[in-house]
Amino acid sequence: MTTLVIEKEPRAVCVETDDAHLTVHLADGRALVVPLSWFPRLEYGTPSEREHYALWDDGAVLAWPDLDEHIGVTTLVAGRRSGESRNSLARWKKKLDERRKTPNPGPWVEPKPLPDWWDEED
DSSP: OOOOOOSSOOOEEEEEEOSSEEEEEETTSOEEEEEGGGSHHHHHSOHHHHHOOEEEGGGTEEEETTTTEEEEHHHHHTTOOOOOOHHHHHHHHHHHHHHHHSOOOOSOOOOOOOOGGGGOOO
16 A cells, blocks of 8 residues: 655645636646546536635635535545545535525525604604
């Protein structure tokens, strides 16, 4: 069994996706390109969902909040793909499809009108 020893934790500075690949640009100048099929949640996501990502922990973790996907950069460097089970992925897909059908009301809810007595003077 071989062990991967990382002297300095790799940090992402930028992420790109297309219909087939995930490309992660690292702070040290390298770029990692892996098949999108390694991460089914990303593959299933729309281009706009994949574009909405965040770098967590100073670039050590890639996060796609719309897809509930989080990938450690060391995972990519080690060449590991998602280990999510088919059942888990099926449950996630069902929830995502339901969410996509429901329009996002945003953080604001239409306020209820004030009662008639509100402006009455004593």
